[in-house]
Amino acid sequence: MAKTIGLIGYPIRYSISPYFQQAALDYYNLDVCYDAWEVRPKDLEVTVSQLRDFQYLGANVTIPYKESVIPLLDELDEWATMVGAVNTIVRNKNRLVGFNTDSYGFLEALYQDGNFDPEDKRVVILGAGGAASAVSFALAQKKVKSITVINRTLGRAQKLVGRLEHFIASQAIVSGRSAIKLNALPWQVLSSHETLSYCHLLVNCTAMGTRYGSLEGDFPLGSDVIPAGIMVYDLVYNPPLTPLLQQAQEAGASILGGLPMLVYQGAASLQLWTGADAPVSFMMGKAKEALQSLP
Numbered sequence: 080m081a082k083t084i085g086l087i088g089y090p091i092r093y094s095i096s097p098y099f100q101q102a103a104l105d106y107y108n109l110d111v112c113y114d115a116w117e118v119r120p121k122d123l124e125v126t127v128s129q130l131r132d133f134q135y136l137g138a139n140v141t142i143p144y145k146e147s148v149i150p151l152l153d154e155l156d157e158w159a160t161m162v163g164a165v166n167t168i169v170r171n172k173n174r175l176v177g178f179n180t181d182s183y184g185f186l187e188a189l190y191q192d193g194n195f196d197p198e199d200k201r202v203v204i205l206g207a208g209g210a211a212s213a214v215s216f217a218l219a220q221k222k223v224k225s226i227t228v229i230n231r232t233l234g235r236a237q238k239l240v241g242r243l244e245h246f247i248a249s250q251a252i253v254s255g256r257s258a259i260k261l262n263a264l265p266w267q268v269l270s271s272h273e274t275l276s277y278c279h280l281l282v283n284c285t286a287m288g289t290r291y292g293s294l295e296g297d298f299p300l301g302s303d304v305i306p307a308g309i310m311v312y313d314l315v316y317n318p319p320l321t322p323l324l325q326q327a328q329e330a331g332a333s334i335l336g337g338l339p340m341l342v343y344q345g346a347a348s349l350q351l352w353t354g355a356d357a358p359v360s361f362m363m364g365k366a367k368e369a370l371q372s373l374p
């Protein structure tokens with residue numbers, strides 16, 4: 080009997096994960112279907128609990144459920160526990176185990192596609208949700224010099240910084256000989272030239288600029304406040320050149336979009352469900368093809 084892997088999110092109409100994940104499963108001739116499930120908040124609990132059935136290998140979890148899915152699972156691996164967000168569920172007998180492969184995908188793309196080593200660098204992160212958490216914990220582990228979290232809801236940025244502080248202390252992480260500096264700031268600071276003046280890497284972890292989304296065409300800050308020479312990394316993958324990346328390019332910054340991260344995190348999830356080494360370049364090709372075929 081064919082097995083199933085689900086993608087749980089809302090909305091997910093324009094997600095390209097089903098396309099490149101199914102292609103990878105077919106590449107290995109696995110009798111597995113990767114299905115997109117648009118799940119309304121009231122149906123989340125029932126949908127997750129169905130994954131305990133023998134038919135399912137697990138699921139991917141995307142916006143907006145990466146944090147709210149946690150209480151519905153039986154177990155979390157160590158990294159997902161630290162990060163506080165789950166993007167992959169694996170069924171182990173009748174137990175559901177949560178993982179976070181976003182951190183891995185983010186770093187892999189940063190090193191491989193951005194050619195950027197974050198050690199000892201000053202980083203500014205926009206957003207304080209599940210993606211921002213995965214990104215900031217990954218960067219802390221790589222010993223950046225400082226992390227500034229800027230979010231529309233300041234309290235959420237402060238909470239993330241508090242959790243980072245605890246993580247850094249518990250792991251005894253230092254950058255060079257000093258402690259990693261952490262800061263939470265309100266969204267309004269983005270209009271100031273000062274905010275990014277010492278920054279090496281800016282990461283957008285909000286959905287701003289996403290094609291077909293409610294924030295399509297928007298960007299968090301303009302070319303006038305982006306210093307030339309920094310790296311601007313937008314987790315949004317559609318469009319490939321987001322409004323923020325256009326501003327960054329105009330300012331003379333280096334740019335990296337969200338597509339490689341999407342593929343690397345997906346490849347890591349595939350490995351967790353099937354045990355097979357994911358055909359990463361093949362998946363990357365299929366992801367690009369899928370993006371081009373969207374209306």
Ligand code: NAP
Nearest residue numbers: 206207208209210211231232235284285286314337340341
């Ligand atoms: P989330 O948990 O819902 O967090 C969304 C964040 O965006 C929050 O910090 C929120 O601020 C902020 N935000 C929402 N509307 C805003 C607005 N109008 N102005 C300013 N800030 C706003 O979502 P998530 O899971 O972290 O995902 C964030 C983005 O990353 C999504 O676009 C997702 O597709 C992308 N992502 C990409 C990859 C990839 O592989 N490329 C992986 C993961 C995520 P408040 O706290 O104030 O609400």
